[in-house]
Amino acid sequence: MSLAGRGVVVTRPLALAEQFADLLKRHGARAIVFPAIEIRPLPAPAAFARAAAFDIIVFVSPSAVRVALPALAPLPRNVSAAAIGTGTRRELERAGVAPVIAPAGGADSEALLREMQDVRGKRVLIVRGEGGRALLGEMLTARGARVEYAECYRRARPQLDPTPLLNAWRGGEVHALTVSSAEALDNFIAMTGPQLAAALPLFVPHERVAAHARSRGLRDLLVAGPGDDEMIERLVAYFDERD
Numbered sequence: 573m574s575l576a577g578r579g580v581v582v583t584r585p586l587a588l589a590e591q592f593a594d595l596l597k598r599h600g601a602r603a604i605v606f607p608a609i610e611i612r613p614l615p616a617p618a619a620f621a622r623a624a625a626f627d628i629i630v631f632v633s634p635s636a637v638r639v640a641l642p643a644l645a646p647l648p649r650n651v652s653a654a655a656i657g658t659g660t661r662r663e664l665e666r667a668g669v670a671p672v673i674a675p676a677g678g679a680d681s682e683a684l685l686r687e688m689q690d691v692r693g694k695r696v697l698i699v700r701g702e703g704g705r706a707l708l709g710e711m712l713t714a715r716g717a718r719v720e721y722a723e724c725y726r727r728a729r730p731q732l733d734p735t736p737l738l739n740a741w742r743g744g745e746v747h748a749l750t751v752s753s754a755e756a757l758d759n760f761i762a763m764t765g766p767q768l769a770a771a772l773p774l775f776v777p778h779e780r781v782a783a784h785a786r787s788r789g790l791r792d793l794l795v796a797g798p799g800d801d802e803m804i805e806r807l808v809a810y811f812d813e814r815d
Contacts, residue, residue, distance in 0.1 A: 574808040574815075576600035579746040581737070581772070583608035583756050588634050588659075592750075592800050599804055604746060606737050608759040610730040611635045611701075616643045617722035619697055624648040626720075627694040628673070630684070630708070632656045636699045637663040639725045656684050656708075657777075658799040679777055679798030681708040692716030702726045727755060734764040741768055748807060750775045754784035761788065775806055 579602045582589045586607045593603035620643045623629065629644070629651055631637045637660060645667070647653060653669050655661040657679025661672045675683035685708065696717045698709055702725070709719045740746050749772040751757045761769050766789075773792045776782050782793045796806035 574599065574812055575804075578602065578748065578807075578811055579604050579740065580807065581606050581746060581749045583749070583751050583760055585609045585611045585635060587611065587638060592803070595800055595804055596807075599808065601807070602745070604737065604740065606732065606734075606760075607730050608751070608756040608763065609753070610728045611639065612726045612728055613639045614702070614724055614726055617724055619720055619722045620644055620724075623651060623697070625695060626651055626697045628652045628654055628688075628691070628696045630654040630656070630696060630698045631660050631664065632681075632698065632700040632704060632708070634659050634663040635701065635725055636660070637667065640699045640722065641667050641669070643724075654684065654688065656680065677798070680780060681705055681711075683798075684708065685711050688712065689715070694718070696720070697722055699724060729759045729762065732763060738764060738768065741771070746772065748773050748775060748810075750803060750807075751781065751785075752777055754781055757781065757785055757788065773810060775803060775810075777803070 580596050581604045582593050583606055589605045589607060593605055596603040623644050647669055652673060653664055654673035655664055661674040664672050673687055675687050691712055694717045696712055696719045699722045702723045713719050749769060751774060769790060773794060774785055774790055775794050775796050777796060777798045779795055782795050785793050794806055794810060796803040
């Protein structure tokens with residue numbers, strides 16, 4: 573119960589926040605769910621109707637799985653599923669999709685690319701949100717794959733009243749901030765103002781988000797790793813050192 577009494581802000585999309593919030597509670601923390609990203613589904617891309625024509629379908633996030641899989645299920649037997657990180661792999665497995673190509677460590681395009689070396693001649697569908705990173709598709713194309721994109725959701729900034737969160741912080745009830753992406757951090761700052769993020773230790777899943785946070789002037793940064801368990805371990809270690 574090393575997080576007993578600690579208030580930890582969870583900024584994931586609402587549909588994805590519950591599992592991590594429950595994990596925080598099991599470690600004694602008070603999970604403060606304040607979504608900084610809203611997932612808005614788009615009409616099913618035309619490529620979904622041709623799913624059986626692909627060799628590999630890559631899901632770039634848990635949200636991509638949640639939005640796309642109902643339109644794709646059951647996944648054609650000849651198609652392999654790939655996930656950009658642990659959270660996305662677990663989302664696929666919970667939906668009954670296995671095995672899943674996924675990196676052992678890391679949760680970004682670079683990590684998945686290390687697992688997808690031999691793709692020459694393969695047809696690859698990348699399922700993502702609107703305006704995702706180009707690196708994965710570009711590198712797979714350079715390795716000889718034929719790549720298509722299926723953009724099935726849009727990320728938006730939620731319309732939330734930050735007053736309860738700010739009041740809790742001023743009352744000494746908020747002790748840490750967890751953020752999964754650069755966009756979520758930007759939204760959080762826009763929604764709450766610059767002071768809160770600057771005042772809290774910020775826990776992020778990988779260095780790319782940390783680098784963005786530094787560019788926003790934040791300094792108390794901790795890179796935990798891509799998985800929920802790693803995030804919990806880093807939170808526990810941080811507060812254990814201060815007890």
